[in-house]
Amino acid sequence: MKTVITSTGNTLTSPFDKRFGRAAWYCLYDKITGEKIFYQNENMNARGGAGIKAAEKMVELRVEKVISGDFGPKAKDLLDKFNIQMVIIPDDGLTVKDVIEKLQ
C-alpha cells in the first residue's frame, strides 16, 4: 500500500504542502516496508497542467492514496479514473512525519 504525502521539503520534518500539483516534493511512503522516498516535483513552477503531470506521476508510482490539502479539477479527474484515493487534511502546521504517524 503506497501513499504519497505532499511536502515542502525533502526531509521528514518538512512541513506538509497544502497544494497537490504545485507541491515542492512528494514523499512516497510504503506502509508494508516502512520505506520513505522523496521525489522532487519538476512541475512546481509550470505555467499550466501541473496537476495533470503530478497525477500522472502518481499513476506511474502505483500510489493508492494521496494526502494533500487541495486538488485541482484536472488532477482530480485523473486520480478518480485510476481509483486513487484522495485525502484532504486540514492543515495545522503538520510535518510529513506527523502525517505518517497518523497513518499508523
Add this chain to the structure above:
Amino acid sequence: MPRRRRLRRVVAPPGFRGYRPYGVNKGSNESIELLYEEYEAIKLADYDLMNHQEASELMGVSRPTFARIYESARRKIAKAFVETNEIKTVYGNAWMDKNWFVCNGCYVRFTIPKTVKKHNCPICSSDNIELLKQ
C-alpha cells in the same frame, strides 16, 4: 415562479469549516455564510487562474452566472473582512462531482474509490464518517 436554480458543480469541498478573525475587540456574533459554489468560484478564478469562460464550463453554468457567483463571493468576503465577521461555509446550490466523505473525528475529507472496500477514515480509521451533503 422563478426559474429553478441549476446546481453548480463543485470539484472538491473547501478544506475548512470556516474562518474567524482574531485580535478583534468587538464581540460580533454575526457570521457570513459562504456557499460551496462561491468558494469554488474564487478558487477557480483566483487560485487556479482560469478565465471565467473555462471556469463556468467546469461548474456547469453560463459565464454570466459564474460572474454573479464570483461577485457574490467577493462581496461576502469583503463584508466579512470589513465588518470583522466570521465566515462559515455552507452547502448552497452545489453538487459534488464525486462522493466526498468527511470524518467526524479528525475533519479529514476524502474520496473512496471503487477499489477500496473498507468504509472508514483513511487517517484515523474511525467509522464515524459522513457523506458530504446537506
